[in-house]
Amino acid sequence: MREVAVIGVGMTKWGELWEKSLRTIFVESSLLALDDAGVDKIDSMYVGSMSSGIFVGQEHIASMLADYLGQAPVPSTRVETACASGGLALRLGFMEVASGMSDVVLVGGVEKMTDVNGHEATYALGTAADQEYEGYHGITFPGLYALIARAHMEKYRTTREQLAMVAVKNHRNGAKNPLAQFPFEVTVDAVLNSVMVADPLRILDCSPITDGAAALILCPVEMARKMKKPVVKITGTGHATDTIALNHRKDITWLEATFQAAKQAYAMANKKPEDIDFLEVHDCFTIAEICVIEALGLVEKGKGGKAYEDEITSLEGKIPVNTSGGLKSKGHPVGATGAAQVIEIVKQLRGEAGERQLKNPKVGLAQNMGGSGGSAVVHIFEKE
Amino acid sequence: MREVAVIGVGMTKWGELWEKSLRTIFVESSLLALDDAGVDKIDSMYVGSMSSGIFVGQEHIASMLADYLGQAPVPSTRVETACASGGLALRLGFMEVASGMSDVVLVGGVEKMTDVNGHEATYALGTAADQEYEGYHGITFPGLYALIARAHMEKYRTTREQLAMVAVKNHRNGAKNPLAQFPFEVTVDAVLNSVMVADPLRILDCSPITDGAAALILCPVEMARKMKKPVVKITGTGHATDTIALNHRKDITWLEATFQAAKQAYAMANKKPEDIDFLEVHDCFTIAEICVIEALGLVEKGKGGKAYEDEITSLEGKIPVNTSGGLKSKGHPVGATGAAQVIEIVKQLRGEAGERQLKNPKVGLAQNMGGSGGSAVVHIFEKE
Numbered sequence: 080m081r082e083v084a085v086i087g088v089g090m091t092k093w094g095e096l097w098e099k100s101l102r103t104i105f106v107e108s109s110l111l112a113l114d115d116a117g118v119d120k121i122d123s124m125y126v127g128s129m130s131s132g133i134f135v136g137q138e139h140i141a142s143m144l145a146d147y148l149g150q151a152p153v154p155s156t157r158v159e160t161a162c163a164s165g166g167l168a169l170r171l172g173f174m175e176v177a178s179g180m181s182d183v184v185l186v187g188g189v190e191k192m193t194d195v196n197g198h199e200a201t202y203a204l205g206t207a208a209d210q211e212y213e214g215y216h217g218i219t220f221p222g223l224y225a226l227i228a229r230a231h232m233e234k235y236r237t238t239r240e241q242l243a244m245v246a247v248k249n250h251r252n253g254a255k256n257p258l259a260q261f262p263f264e265v266t267v268d269a270v271l272n273s274v275m276v277a278d279p280l281r282i283l284d285c286s287p288i289t290d291g292a293a294a295l296i297l298c299p300v301e302m303a304r305k306m307k308k309p310v311v312k313i314t315g316t317g318h319a320t321d322t323i324a325l326n327h328r329k330d331i332t333w334l335e336a337t338f339q340a341a342k343q344a345y346a347m348a349n350k351k352p353e354d355i356d357f358l359e360v361h362d363c364f365t366i367a368e369i370c371v372i373e374a375l376g377l378v379e380k381g382k383g384g385k386a387y388e389d390e391i392t393s394l395e396g397k398i399p400v401n402t403s404g405g406l407k408s409k410g411h412p413v414g415a416t417g418a419a420q421v422i423e424i425v426k427q428l429r430g431e432a433g434e435r436q437l438k439n440p441k442v443g444l445a446q447n448m449g450g451s452g453g454s455a456v457v458h459i460f461e462k463e
Numbered sequence: 464m465r466e467v468a469v470i471g472v473g474m475t476k477w478g479e480l481w482e483k484s485l486r487t488i489f490v491e492s493s494l495l496a497l498d499d500a501g502v503d504k505i506d507s508m509y510v511g512s513m514s515s516g517i518f519v520g521q522e523h524i525a526s527m528l529a530d531y532l533g534q535a536p537v538p539s540t541r542v543e544t545a546c547a548s549g550g551l552a553l554r555l556g557f558m559e560v561a562s563g564m565s566d567v568v569l570v571g572g573v574e575k576m577t578d579v580n581g582h583e584a585t586y587a588l589g590t591a592a593d594q595e596y597e598g599y600h601g602i603t604f605p606g607l608y609a610l611i612a613r614a615h616m617e618k619y620r621t622t623r624e625q626l627a628m629v630a631v632k633n634h635r636n637g638a639k640n641p642l643a644q645f646p647f648e649v650t651v652d653a654v655l656n657s658v659m660v661a662d663p664l665r666i667l668d669c670s671p672i673t674d675g676a677a678a679l680i681l682c683p684v685e686m687a688r689k690m691k692k693p694v695v696k697i698t699g700t701g702h703a704t705d706t707i708a709l710n711h712r713k714d715i716t717w718l719e720a721t722f723q724a725a726k727q728a729y730a731m732a733n734k735k736p737e738d739i740d741f742l743e744v745h746d747c748f749t750i751a752e753i754c755v756i757e758a759l760g761l762v763e764k765g766k767g768g769k770a771y772e773d774e775i776t777s778l779e780g781k782i783p784v785n786t787s788g789g790l791k792s793k794g795h796p797v798g799a800t801g802a803a804q805v806i807e808i809v810k811q812l813r814g815e816a817g818e819r820q821l822k823n824p825k826v827g828l829a830q831n832m833g834g835s836g837g838s839a840v841v842h843i844f845e846k847e
Contacts, residue, residue, distance in 0.1 A: 080562060100595065132516045136598065138590040139545040142704040142837040152723040154702035156551060157543045161523040167540060171555065178464060178562030206522040211484065318538035320526040339536040453526040
């Protein structure tokens, strides 16, 4: 298999983009990525979207987006694994370039979530849980993550304040990201006094409903070396599954799919958790980020909460997590999130992350997951 | 890239399966495919489904199905390109095995369409058209194909009787297929006198609403040679896109995506249209099959209708098309159709097609398309 590089990245500001349609936001991001890469023709594309069918009544978006991007008749594939759809699009694009089937592949994600009302959005997001065993009985995603949070607090003495510190850190980073949906800081007190959603999770523990898209251009490393941008290689990829119903798991505080996907990616990249300089991870709720850093092996099982008191995941910490602001501050257009995580990794590795730039990072990891952790995709990136 | 074989196929009887859920029908077909291949462990899987979100309120099905098949934590990916989702799953599984990333990959498709009422099913299917330019203005899929049919009749003197002959031929084949939803014969008169749906298309010109799944097991050819079944190789794959809105095409009687996908597959397999012994194609409406055989180069542009008077596509004809009964008689669970087409190809090449068995066919082609032709996937198969 050939080595693969990310040679272009593009996204526009995320938020409630009522004046734009799904096709518009995807094409805008894709054109930025093509421009960043300095190419105008692609061989193939992959688009992650969780539920364009329910959110905007449109399936078959892979063809529609290839057409509106002026790239038809190229092969174009939509992939879906709930909120990990963007990461999965990257994995398939990687495979297509690595296999030699194509040279220049666009991968990205998109979700237009604010054209429906809150009740409909909650229903659409609920389709990532097991409808027959969870959704039809009344539970929503904040409810599922609240169960995880409560179990983690009981089992490991994780505190309500530690959960809040995840949001505080991510908003502090997001305040330095001009593309973030909510680029402002919050305090622990503000989180603790915000509206209750599902006990113990409050509104400032939850990532928002967002319209947004993100796109990346991939090509073989040999080709990337002749192009205008520093070469960022994809050196590891992993993808794994678990039960999508929380009650079918042995331990609801443990993200097995993330653990398995990371194991594959670490092995492929020949890296250990301590070799990773920074990460973008799936903080759909504050408790999620805590569970993720445990499953990735960055901290011991049960010690995730403590890491936030010790500030090891802050911009200045030992292992910065979600320098972009994460899903919490940057926004969470579900199908696009996995692709946008990689944009932050690439920007940091290239030294283009502005006010939130880390000091010369070499190795980054992106972790994207679906539902309450029933699917996960992990990638490792290295600056050449 | 490695050579890839299909070593197992599985599907159960299609129809209105009200007593079974989406997960049940997919798992049943998959277990049959695993049994047929003689393997019980897979490395990865791909599932095609067009709109499980709208039809049964469930996204994230790739993980759910891997779990219910007892295969989690293997990577599992859902792909979607409307009614060509099953064919696309095959293409990606092919790529994963060919690239060397995995050895044994399950690919399949599923759609559970009869748990909603007719109005909702029409809406769900309409999401394969361009909602902003077509659906919201009131047109449905029978309406879109009626426009194509009328244009083909005006431009090429295709007759209403020729359209009917497509249905007659496919029902004649389907009557020999015990898994078909509607395994009975119809006459030209019956088609011409059936209920009008969208002039000139009548109910017997339309494929039905169906619950169904289909699954295939892929592995490298070298591994397949050591297994119990005759080796069926995938020698060509093609995938292409076009505008999903019919009015954006230069000529609505011409299926450009099918033409482009076939061109890729023919080139890869080093085959010409005249080298193909038999085909399974996407007859979602009778007019579709006529346009498809033109785009595949089996007959001259505009001569598709005449081919049915000459009976060249019949079971005993020069180039049998849809020996399985096609979408018309076998049924059309949209995401599963592309995988089921391949089951028929494999059964014919192995000599396991029962009453509808062709005499020693060597090369088969499967063509699967989305919407009114906005995406198409073509594969070529050869018996070793």
